[in-house]
Amino acid sequence: MSEDINVKDGLRESATFDRTTMTEIRRAAETGIYDIRGFGAKRKLPHFDDLLFLGASMSRYPLEGYREKCNTSVTLGTRHAKKPIVLDIPVTIAGMSFGALSANAKEALGRGASLMGTSTTTGDGGMTPEERGQSSKLVYQYLPSRYGMNPDDLRKADAIEVVLGQGAKPGGGGMLLGQKITDRVAKMRTLPMGVDQRSACRHPDWTGPDDLAIKIQELREITDWQVPIYIKVGATRTYYDVKLAVKAGADVIVVDGMQGGTAATQDVFIEHVGIPTLAAIPQAVQALQEMGMHRKVQLIVSGGIRNGADVAKCMALGADAVAIGTAALVALGCNHPKYDEEFKKIGSAAGFYDDYHEGKDPAGISTQDPELMKRLDPVEAGRKLANYLNVLTLEAQTLARACGKNDLRNLEPEDLVALTVESAAMARVPLAGTSWIPGQKY
Amino acid sequence: MKTIDLQKHTVRDLNQALHDQVEECTIREWEVLEPKGQHNIACGLDQNLSVDIKGHAGYFCAGMNKKAHVTIFGNAGQGVAENMMSGTVRVKGDASQAAGATAHGGLLVIEGNAGARCGISMKGVDIVVKGNVGHMSCFMGQAGSLVVCGDAGDALGDSLYETHIYVKGSVKSLGADCIEKEMRAEHIDELTDLLNRAGVEEDPKAFKRYGSARQLYNFKVDNASAY
Numbered sequence: 001m002s003e004d005i006n007v008k009d010g011l012r013e014s015a016t017f018d019r020t021t022m023t024e025i026r027r028a029a030e031t032g033i034y035d036i037r038g039f040g041a042k043r044k045l046p047h048f049d050d051l052l053f054l055g056a057s058m059s060r061y062p063l064e065g066y067r068e069k070c071n072t073s074v075t076l077g078t079r080h081a082k083k084p085i086v087l088d089i090p091v092t093i094a095g096m097s098f099g100a101l102s103a104n105a106k107e108a109l110g111r112g113a114s115l116m117g118t119s120t121t122t123g124d125g126g127m128t129p130e131e132r133g134q135s136s137k138l139v140y141q142y143l144p145s146r147y148g149m150n151p152d153d154l155r156k157a158d159a160i161e162v163v164l165g166q167g168a169k170p171g172g173g174g175m176l177l178g179q180k181i182t183d184r185v186a187k188m189r190t191l192p193m194g195v196d197q198r199s200a201c202r203h204p205d206w207t208g209p210d211d212l213a214i215k216i217q218e219l220r221e222i223t224d225w226q227v228p229i230y231i232k233v234g235a236t237r238t239y240y241d242v243k244l245a246v247k248a249g250a251d252v253i254v255v256d257g258m259q260g261g262t263a264a265t266q267d268v269f270i271e272h273v274g275i276p277t278l279a280a281i282p283q284a285v286q287a288l289q290e291m292g293m294h295r296k297v298q299l300i301v302s303g304g305i306r307n308g309a310d311v312a313k314c315m316a317l318g319a320d321a322v323a324i325g326t327a328a329l330v331a332l333g334c335n336h337p338k339y340d341e342e343f344k345k346i347g348s349a350a351g352f353y354d355d356y357h358e359g360k361d362p363a364g365i366s367t368q369d370p371e372l373m374k375r376l377d378p379v380e381a382g383r384k385l386a387n388y389l390n391v392l393t394l395e396a397q398t399l400a401r402a403c404g405k406n407d408l409r410n411l412e413p414e415d416l417v418a419l420t421v422e423s424a425a426m427a428r429v430p431l432a433g434t435s436w437i438p439g440q441k442y
Numbered sequence: 443m444k445t446i447d448l449q450k451h452t453v454r455d456l457n458q459a460l461h462d463q464v465e466e467c468t469i470r471e472w473e474v475l476e477p478k479g480q481h482n483i484a485c486g487l488d489q490n491l492s493v494d495i496k497g498h499a500g501y502f503c504a505g506m507n508k509k510a511h512v513t514i515f516g517n518a519g520q521g522v523a524e525n526m527m528s529g530t531v532r533v534k535g536d537a538s539q540a541a542g543a544t545a546h547g548g549l550l551v552i553e554g555n556a557g558a559r560c561g562i563s564m565k566g567v568d569i570v571v572k573g574n575v576g577h578m579s580c581f582m583g584q585a586g587s588l589v590v591c592g593d594a595g596d597a598l599g600d601s602l603y604e605t606h607i608y609v610k611g612s613v614k615s616l617g618a619d620c621i622e623k624e625m626r627a628e629h630i631d632e633l634t635d636l637l638n639r640a641g642v643e644e645d646p647k648a649f650k651r652y653g654s655a656r657q658l659y660n661f662k663v664d665n666a667s668a669y
Contacts, residue, residue: 146543
């Protein structure tokens, strides 16, 4: 019998039609429309927890945990940009829009990232002065909707990220429902107040990689080739997407796995489209290596990064840096237990809340309600984010030193083993205690 | 007037020279020779310049234009004047698809025909096309006006927000949530002004107006078949 089957007082719950499934069927029957929610995939997936590091012993030489240097800085955009972006730590803040998030939350992200010498990223809705003001390094997203897009902000950015897709919804555009389209959000996006805004899923003025190459050239011309240009893809056909992105001229490629979060999209999209982050990284690295561009075109990986071990494992698999979204929001206070009673009043609970699109977030993060927004102190929340980023970095350094590496980017697949056959196949590292990598010659 | 021959200089040279006018404007009138369909000509301008391009331009000519007045004495490739903020872009010939895409302001005049998706996601620009426009024109148009003196292709104004559309000729079909609307006096005035600014002689009373029915502004079960 599967351990997933709940047995209580002789009652047996169906593993196929469990309570969550039946609740969704009833909800669909009542409303006639798909479920829209935020957060990322909630199903269990092969992930970084399924990998372990092989610390040094006789055959490898470790570094002293507190005394010997372990570099964490990374330079992004060395391929074409006159001014590559230098991050002190290889953990960046992923794109999240003003609109989806409150102005205070955006400010807190900027404050926390700047304290740690890393970058934040705008989102679908343009650049706010608060965000630019608080982010010492700001990546400006160039999205299909082009909400708020303008050349002045483009030139203020430290890097430009052309967004082709997102791990939570590769092939889909963003959503921002009417409750969150306040006057300011509406003006920034040139939309009527209160509409359910559906962002385009593809760019309006180019189709395919050959066009994208010209588009990237245009962005470089407008910015006089000063800043790096990233291409962000949701993880699906990652090997081919990365090759085409390199061909199109990207300085940096961002691969977002299916555990990556979103402010709002259909639940069916979040749970059923894309591949796990773990499976995407080796595909991306293989594509870069075959083109002789690994480390020349930098790779940022996102989607379910939670701790320094995840950071170190991403980098061991070949990433140059990682990006965090959901984890950063949790560090600010998202889903905090102190608001449990209020979460319950809106039909959720602390730790489960994912209806970001409704704009009722008691923590004041995914809302445009002025009263709720006040609950988030951007200075204090920024400090918490900085603390969290610091812990991620220290943890990653701890693991790297244990593997004898004086730079996080010196971590390598050889430092890793897998706990399950699935994760071994996806990450392309041996099953622990063996030299067997599924799909490769034994 | 400064003349730059794009067979002797690169597009990068040209754009940098035009961008250098932002700090200190020393030359207002520019002439670009032998463009031969090269891409990204005169994009990112941010000064009150007059730029005449003597020939055909490739993709994204005058992209993100601010303040400048750019005239293409030929045809324009994909995405001419995309995301323009202000100023004027005039195409003497035809324009390929996505002309004026996402543009926030200024005036785009196409004296020939425009391809598919003319004015896609437009956010405040005014576009006047003397000829026809292709399918899906004004798709998700948010603000501004599109004037078509000829015919419009399939699915005009699909998923429209608040863009005003005026068409003199036939409309092959209207897109989701786009309907014909009454042409009131204020619309005649608006259209007269647009035609005058574009230098196009047409009778405003011969046009029909199209706009959003605003039925898809919020998700409703009853609209599911329209999505």
